[in-house]
Amino acid sequence: MLATVDSCVLAGLEARRVEVQADSGNGETRFFLVGMAATSVKEARERVRSAIKNSGLDFPRKRLTVNLAPAEIRKEGSGLDLPIAIAIALAEVGKRAPARSAFLGELALDGAVRHVDGVLVAARCLKRVGFDRVFVPAADASEAALIDGLEVIPCEHLAGVFAHLLGEAQITPLPFTEIAPDPTTGALEHDLAEVHGQEEARRAIEVAAAGGHHLLLSGPPGSGKTMLARCLPGILPPLELAEAFEVAQVRSLLGDLVPGRPLDWTRPFRTPHHGVSMAGLIGGGSGFAMPGEISRANHGVLFLDELAEFQAPVLQALRQPLETGRVTITRSGGAVTYPARFTLVAATNPCPCGWLGDPVRTCRCTQAVVDGYQRRLSGPLLDRIDLQVGVRRVPLVELAAEPRGEASHVVRERVLAARARQQARQECLNAQLKPSRLRHLAAMEPGAKRTLERWSEQKGLTARGFHRAWRVARTAADLEGSELIADHHVLEALGYRLHDVAA
Amino acid sequence: MTLPLDLNTLNARGRWPPPDGPRVAIVGSRRPSPYGEAVAEQLAADLARAGVVVVSGLALGCDAAAHRGALVGGGVTVAVMGTGVDIVYPAAHFRLAEEIVAAGGALVSQFPDGTSPRRRNFPARNVTLAALSDVVVVVEAVQGSGALITAEAALDLHKEVMAVPGSIFSPLSVGTHALIRDGAGLVQNARDVLAALGVGREVLDDPLGAPGRLGFRLPAERDGILIHLSDVLAVSTAELARKLHLPVAEVLSRLTSLELDGAVRRHGAGYVRALRSGKD
Numbered sequence: 001m002l003a004t005v006d007s008c009v010l011a012g013l014e015a016r017r018v019e020v021q022a023d024s025g026n027g028e029t030r031f032f033l034v035g036m037a038a039t040s041v042k043e044a045r046e047r048v049r050s051a052i053k054n055s056g057l058d059f060p061r062k063r064l065t066v067n068l069a070p071a072e073i074r075k076e077g078s079g080l081d082l083p084i085a086i087a088i089a090l091a092e093v094g095k096r097a098p099a100r101s102a103f104l105g106e107l108a109l110d111g112a113v114r115h116v117d118g119v120l121v122a123a124r125c126l127k128r129v130g131f132d133r134v135f136v137p138a139a140d141a142s143e144a145a146l147i148d149g150l151e152v153i154p155c156e157h158l159a160g161v162f163a164h165l166l167g168e169a170q171i172t173p174l175p176f177t178e179i180a181p182d183p184t185t186g187a188l189e190h191d192l193a194e195v196h197g198q199e200e201a202r203r204a205i206e207v208a209a210a211g212g213h214h215l216l217l218s219g220p221p222g223s224g225k226t227m228l229a230r231c232l233p234g235i236l237p238p239l240e241l242a243e244a245f246e247v248a249q250v251r252s253l254l255g256d257l258v259p260g261r262p263l264d265w266t267r268p269f270r271t272p273h274h275g276v277s278m279a280g281l282i283g284g285g286s287g288f289a290m291p292g293e294i295s296r297a298n299h300g301v302l303f304l305d306e307l308a309e310f311q312a313p314v315l316q317a318l319r320q321p322l323e324t325g326r327v328t329i330t331r332s333g334g335a336v337t338y339p340a341r342f343t344l345v346a347a348t349n350p351c352p353c354g355w356l357g358d359p360v361r362t363c364r365c366t367q368a369v370v371d372g373y374q375r376r377l378s379g380p381l382l383d384r385i386d387l388q389v390g391v392r393r394v395p396l397v398e399l400a401a402e403p404r405g406e407a408s409h410v411v412r413e414r415v416l417a418a419r420a421r422q423q424a425r426q427e428c429l430n431a432q433l434k435p436s437r438l439r440h441l442a443a444m445e446p447g448a449k450r451t452l453e454r455w456s457e458q459k460g461l462t463a464r465g466f467h468r469a470w471r472v473a474r475t476a477a478d479l480e481g482s483e484l485i486a487d488h489h490v491l492e493a494l495g496y497r498l499h500d501v502a503a
Numbered sequence: 504m505t506l507p508l509d510l511n512t513l514n515a516r517g518r519w520p521p522p523d524g525p526r527v528a529i530v531g532s533r534r535p536s537p538y539g540e541a542v543a544e545q546l547a548a549d550l551a552r553a554g555v556v557v558v559s560g561l562a563l564g565c566d567a568a569a570h571r572g573a574l575v576g577g578g579v580t581v582a583v584m585g586t587g588v589d590i591v592y593p594a595a596h597f598r599l600a601e602e603i604v605a606a607g608g609a610l611v612s613q614f615p616d617g618t619s620p621r622r623r624n625f626p627a628r629n630v631t632l633a634a635l636s637d638v639v640v641v642v643e644a645v646q647g648s649g650a651l652i653t654a655e656a657a658l659d660l661h662k663e664v665m666a667v668p669g670s671i672f673s674p675l676s677v678g679t680h681a682l683i684r685d686g687a688g689l690v691q692n693a694r695d696v697l698a699a700l701g702v703g704r705e706v707l708d709d710p711l712g713a714p715g716r717l718g719f720r721l722p723a724e725r726d727g728i729l730i731h732l733s734d735v736l737a738v739s740t741a742e743l744a745r746k747l748h749l750p751v752a753e754v755l756s757r758l759t760s761l762e763l764d765g766a767v768r769r770h771g772a773g774y775v776r777a778l779r780s781g782k783d
Contacts, residue, residue, distance in 0.1 A: 109623050199741035199751040219772060350772070356735065362645060364676055367533060367563050368593065373738025390772025403745070455763055476752065491756035491763075495740070498769075 003090035006102040007083035008126060008226030009075045010118045011060070011288050011497060012336025014070045015125035019069040020085035027063030033084075035068030038287070046435045047078075048085045049105050055111035055159035060092050074333055075090040076287050078106035079116040082135065098165065101133040102126050111158035115139040120252035120262065123147045133173075135161060139175045143252055145264050146245075148176050172317065179241060188408055190230040197283075197394050197402035201228050202390045206411050206494060212417035212429030214322065214344040214483045215386060216307070218498055219359075219391030221354045224458050228270065229303045232345060234408040235415050238265040243299040246339055248299060250291050255320055268300030270342075274309035282327055283318045286497075288327035288336050289424065294321050297342035307346040308376045309433040313383050318344070322384045325432070345387065348377060358393060386431060386468050387496040418478040435467050442474040444485040451490050504759045510634060516588045517609035517726035519581050521556045523625065525700045526656075528558040528632055530650040531565025531573075531642030536675055537770055538735040539565055542667050544572035546640065549693030551578025553702065558583060558636045560597055560628065561610070562602075563726030565650070570603055572579045580608040585628035587618040611635075612754065614621060626652050633722040638699050640690055644678030651678050654687070663699050665690045670735045728757055729776060737773030 002023045008015040033045050053058045059103040068082055082105035090097055104122055105113040119140035124147055126134055130262050136144050141154035155161045163169040172201040190203060201217060201224075209232060217225040239247060244263045251257045258264070272281055272293040279285060283292035294302060304310060321327040325341035350356040351370045356363040367371075382388070390487040394402055422429055426441050433441065444452070452473075456466050470485075472493035477485045513519070529547050531539055545556045547557045547569040557573035557685070559566040561582035575581035580603055586592045588610045591600045600610055607654050614624060629649055633639055633656040644650040660685040665688035669676030683689055688699050731746050732738055740758065744751040758774055761767040 103601075197741060198740065199744050200755065201741075203751045203755070363534075390739070392741070394773050443752075451760075451763065458763065488753065488756040491759040492752050495755035495759040 001091045001094045003087045003095070003097065005083045005087040005090065005097045006131070007077070007080055007104055008102060009073065010121055010253065011254070011334060012338060013121055014336075014402075015118075015122045016073055017076060017126075017129060017295065018073070018080065018083075020063065020083040020087045021067045021069060022084070022091040023067075024060040024062040024064045024088075029061050030063055032063075032065045033287050034065065034067075035070055035071045036074050037080075038074060038079055039066070041075045043078055044078065044081045044084055044107075045238070047081055047109060048088065050109040051081070051107040051158050052085055052089060055157065055162070057089050057159070057162060058092055060088065064088065064458060067261075074287060076333075077116065078114075079104045079118075079122075079282040081105060081111075082113055082158070082161070085158055086135075086161065086165070089158075090165070093166075095166065096371060098133065099129050101135065102131050103135040105135070105137040105156060106157055110174055113137045113157060113161070114156040115255070115287040116252045119143040120146060120257070121249050123150055123152075124249070126150070128206050133444075139259065142177065142260055143248075143257060144264055145174045145177045146248070150176070150247065152176075154222050161397055163436060164171045165461065178258055179244075188234040190234060191408045192231045192235065192411055193233065193407035195227060197407055198224060198228065199405065201389050202405050202411075204236065204387045205232055206415060206470065207475050207479065208232065208387055209411075209415045210479050211386075211422070211471065212343060212431035213386035213472060213475065214431070215346070216382070216388040216498070217345070217347045217391050218350050218388070220349060220356075220358050220393045221348075223391045223393040225391055226303075226305060229301070229345040230300050231341065231408060233267045233269050235412040236267050236410075237416055239267060239420065246352070247262045247299055250295050251337065253291060254422065255297070256296075268297050268298040268342075270300065271303045271305065274304070275305045276310070276311050277312050278311075278317060280320070281314055283338055285331065287333040288332060289331045289338075290383055291338045294318070294327060294340040294342060295338040300342055300343050302342040304344065304346045305450070306392065307348040307372055310362050312376065314420060319380055319384065320382075344385065350374075350390075357390070360395070369477075381465050383462070383468075386472050388498045389496055390498060414479055418475065419482070421478045421481070424455065430471050430478065433471055433474070435463075438467060438470055442470060442485060444470075445487060447487045448473070448490040450484050450495075455471040464474065472496060510631075513611045513631075514515070514588050514663060515609050517578040517592055517604035518579075518607050519609040519611060520561050520581060521609060522607075523579055524554050524556055525638070525702060526556045526634035526636045527696055527700070528639040528653065529565065529569035529642060530559060530629075530632070530644075530653050531569075532640065532648060532675055533562050533566075535564045535568070535643045536673060536735045537768060537775045537778065538669065539667075539675060540568045540625075541734070543568035543642045544575070544628045545580075546642070546667075546693055546696070547572030548576035548689070551576030553693065553697055554578070555697075555700070555702075556581060556608075560585070560630060560632055560649075560653075561591070561600065562649075563593060563595075567596060567599060570599055570741075574602055574606055579606065581635065582608070582610045583628055583733050584610055584612040584618050585614070585625040586612065587614050587616040588612045590618045590619060591619070592620040593706040599695060604680060618668075621698060627652040628635075629700055630656040632680070633662060634660055638663045640696060641679050641682060641687075643669060643675040644682075646677050646681075648678055652683060663688060665696060665699060667691075669687070670733065673735045675735075695718060714766070728754070728761065732767060732776045734776045735779050737770040737775050739773040742773075767778065 083103035119141040123144035138154035144152040321340040328337045351365040355361040473489040474491040543565040551573040555578040559569040583699040629652045637668040666679040744754040
């Protein structure tokens, strides 16, 4: 008898439909699995055989062929265990699978259905191609229940699923979870109220949050760079529904979702170590690439501490995602695209020993070493960081005497207002404005324009540097609630730069 | 102290020996403050105008400023190198070295051609530098700096040592202040050096005016920001904002405006007052 069951395999944030066909007939007792199955899928033969036997079902003692169609897609992962087992069991009893239903899940030898990664992504794609019902591991059912219009059958055990299909015992479907953004933000882990002094860096963080600009903090060890960076998520608005959904999908692929609470409204904050590999930061792996840190930081903050210690090729690879908010990675299985729209916050020491420019301690680095260190940071990557500020170390004894600044929730109000202005005007943040749109949307007073041109002439500003200052000036004006960019906005924007090098 | 070598056996590129006239060494930190750099350059220019041969070590910072100043003053300058005269170290000073030779000065070295930079060679070079000069002026030096080795060698060779004072808050002036305390001559302008050389005051035709004793023009006051800025130590935007009771964004935009006018400069993580020579 022949039975066909639908399932899917994941290719990045897309799922491709796979038809599992099981056919048993006369001949030697053997089990063939064909249709470009990777090793992880070939192993399904052994799991499925034991799971069927241990679920009190009959495993056909005939010549059994399971085909995974279409044959030209390479199939990976353990999610096909459940559909293979269901196809075999249905073929044995001569029944058909319900229409427009798909199955996904890994099997344990005792027949239990176990968690697989990416159920949210799979459910979204299956719904889009016309499926009405998904059978998914009970552990992942809450992910699938986020998709409206899809009946979600949580599967605990192979025997239970089969009984459900035969109409012997019903499994209650998990209802669609209505998603409502949660405006209540709990107590912040890092609040700007705890930052003493550092007024310039505080202001830079506010501008970065308001306009979505990337930020570089440079200063000696212990000057509070990490603390400042960690305050950034707290002054950003909570994720919007579409954003939270995108964040959840990347997490689903990586198996990172919190069980029972698939949607999270706080912005991601990722801090990869400077030893991170290209695959770790950008994304990679065999077959289809998996998302890297930049995609985990999507709609949130990517904090790179000790920027100069990162491998140069890894940093260079950040350029495309910084520009487009997306990353496309090609591996043997094909090309996949992941979202990577994050705010980059980078921190660096001014020199290898860290004390260059410190008022108290003397730097022991030779000029050549300092030049080499700063050269590693310069160039195309630095060119894309709109805000660059120096952070000074405040001696511990004086720290308490430094004035405390505003709390995060106060700053956040201003950030939200500035962001609302931008959305109303251009439907994106200022940092994402291309030069052609800047000309239309970011008008400067004549004096402001002259200042920018004068500076650009004097300091040899590149075209990119020119537009960078323009965008930051736009954000400074938005924070002030001003539609026209004034002279002092441009001057402030030009102040956010570290060296006198042409930038 | 005896010289380790005969000065007549020095390797040289350019005109060697230099024209007759007093020779003054101007040395100091490789990483001076904007003040130190300006002093070295201005002092060298004034001395060069008075016909003094300016001797220095072609290093970064004060040395380079001294050579540049001498060239600006239209004088002759000699670079005493710690490498062979065919190897310019640091390489960034290749053009400066060419200009020194082109202006009638010389690159000299006690080391054979092809000697690459080695740590142990530089103290010996410092002794030679002192031996070649009549007066050694130290502009800025942290404790234990190479410029102090030159000063010590000069004392051993019975040459006059002079030093430029600075801020008591600046680590870069600790070495020079120690020299002054120990009896080094105080340098406030080129005339002080010329007096030590026994050259008459009349050589310098251009009287030096106050308040920048070296002839610096202080930038015009505006906004009350400049009062709070030093020409030695960088002041951060945050500190200024606090002193002026202004929002940091406003201080930043005012500073950038002053920077655009050339009145202030970035230095480290803050700003310093920009010193401009009154003569150019």
